Amino acid sequence: MSPRLKGNNWFADFTAGGTRYREFGFRTKAEAEAWELEARAAIKRGKALPTGPSAARPATGVAGISTIRGLFDHVVKIRWSNMKSGASTLSARLFVDWVGPETDIAEALSATSIHEYVEHLQDERQLSGSTINRRLAAVSRLAKAAVSLGRIAKTPELPWQKEGESRIRWFTPEEEEQILLTLRLWGCHAERDLFIFLADTGARKGEAFKLGWSDISNGGRTATFWETKAGNHRSVPLTARAREALARRKAEAPAASGPFADINRHGLRSLWSRLRTHLPFLNDAVIHTFRHTCASRLVQNGVDLMRVRMWMGHKTVQTTLRYSHLAPKHLDDALRALEGGSADG
Numbered sequence: 001m002s003p004r005l006k007g008n009n010w011f012a013d014f015t016a017g018g019t020r021y022r023e024f025g026f027r028t029k030a031e032a033e034a035w036e037l038e039a040r041a042a043i044k045r046g047k048a049l050p051t052g053p054s055a056a057r058p059a060t061g062v063a064g065i066s067t068i069r070g071l072f073d074h075v076v077k078i079r080w081s082n083m084k085s086g087a088s089t090l091s092a093r094l095f096v097d098w099v100g101p102e103t104d105i106a107e108a109l110s111a112t113s114i115h116e117y118v119e120h121l122q123d124e125r126q127l128s129g130s131t132i133n134r135r136l137a138a139v140s141r142l143a144k145a146a147v148s149l150g151r152i153a154k155t156p157e158l159p160w161q162k163e164g165e166s167r168i169r170w171f172t173p174e175e176e177e178q179i180l181l182t183l184r185l186w187g188c189h190a191e192r193d194l195f196i197f198l199a200d201t202g203a204r205k206g207e208a209f210k211l212g213w214s215d216i217s218n219g220g221r222t223a224t225f226w227e228t229k230a231g232n233h234r235s236v237p238l239t240a241r242a243r244e245a246l247a248r249r250k251a252e253a254p255a256a257s258g259p260f261a262d263i264n265r266h267g268l269r270s271l272w273s274r275l276r277t278h279l280p281f282l283n284d285a286v287i288h289t290f291r292h293t294c295a296s297r298l299v300q301n302g303v304d305l306m307r308v309r310m311w312m313g314h315k316t317v318q319t320t321l322r323y324s325h326l327a328p329k330h331l332d333d334a335l336r337a338l339e340g341g342s343a344d345g
Contacts, residue, residue: 003032009066012036012052016043025053025066065149068108068142069101075145091138105151107266109143112273112286118159119288122168126319129161136160159284168322169289170296171199175281182278189252191271193245194260195290200242202294202312205287209265212258216246225313234313299326 003010003026010026012035021039026032038050065071072092080089098117099108107113114136121127121135136158143155171179176199183192197208207225215224217235220243224235238246249259256262268287276282291312298308305327309320 003029003036005029009053011064012039014040016040021049023049023052025064065151066105067102068096068099068105071105071142071146071149071151072096072101074149075142079141079145087134088138088141091135092142095135095139095142105146107269109139109146109152109156110269110273111156112269112276114139114156115159115284115286116288118161119286123288123291123319126316132161168292168296169285170293171285171289176293178279179275179282182275188271190249190260190263191268193249194263194268195287196245197242197259198287198290199293200239201236202291202298203236204291208260209263210258211260213250215258220246232313234310236311295320295323296326299323302327 003012005011010029010032012021012023012026012032014021014036021043023032023035023039026035035050035052042049065074075092076089080086080092095117096108098120099113103113117139118132118136121132127135140155140158143152146152147155176195179195180192183189183195194208197203198205201208201223203211203223203225207227210227211223211225215226216222216238217224218237221238222235223238223242224233226233246259249256253259253262272287276285295308295312298311299305303311305317305320305324308323309317312320314320
């Protein structure tokens with residue numbers, strides 16, 4: 001067999017004299033090919049195989065594990081295969097499927113990935129704190145295995161939930177200003193415009209990436225999201241700030257299919273990790289927090305919950321009701337109505 005790519009590394013994989021030889025961890029195809037040529041020559045001379053990347057790894061027999069799927073398969077084999085209940089296996093598999101089976105172990109188990117996963121479980125799946133904790137317990141097992149295999153240096157700090165509670169995090173105007181200012185100073189203009197758009201439309205990150213220029217209508221004043229989690233398209237009016245962000249994207253990347261189509265998703269995750277290091281208040285925030293920010297601001301400024309639901313595209317009203325505690329002025333209005341009625345009587 002010729003060298004093949006698996007995850008971020010190359011395999012050397014060939015058969016000689018009825019025996020199969022494999023070596024994993026080469027950074028390039030050329031390195032794998034060179035090792036195979038040396039190995040074939042050594043076999044003919046009856047010599048030991050040349051040293052490969054696996055020599056630098058722990059002698060565990062699992063040197064080829066580099067993706068989160070490979071780690072999952074390993075943990076299932078050594079820990080979960082004899083368990084009567086398959087709950088842990090299922091929880092881990094759901095995480096692997098969500099993060100992407102071929103994702104590198106270190107990236108999959110990064111704090112950013114795990115926080116985004118919890119946000120997904122809260123916002124999209126509407127799971128309780130106890131259920132989320134059960135999912136995180138499986139992720140913790142994967143992380144411990146990754147540490148033991150030398151794939152990550154230490155287990156990440158997991159965002160355990162209070163049982164029966166699910167806290168919504170949103171950005172204050174001051175926090176958002178610091179984020180946008182930092183991105184401007186770093187020259188990350190496309191990402192800055194993306195975050196502005198997310199905060200002012202409530203779009204999910206994936207919806208923004210799929211947005212095409214043909215989805216901007218009404219003279220640039222309306223955006224329509226066709227592929228949504230709820231399965232229904234929705235249109236939202238654009239703020240002046242969002243329109244300016246789109247205009248900048250059109251001017252800087254006129255050939256792109258959409259305003260944010262040229263943003264590298266892996267690079268965006270790395271940028272967010274860098275921001276979290278630079279701005280300590282982001283320790284419990286993810287990019288999805290911009291969506292929460294939009295919904296929170298709508299409620300805080302007196303928009304009724306049914307219109308908030310339509311704007312955000314929530315599939316059920318229960319999702320929207322999570323923001324109801326942010327509207328104390330509604331209770332004040334009710335109090336005034338009761339007092340007014342009493343006075344009139």
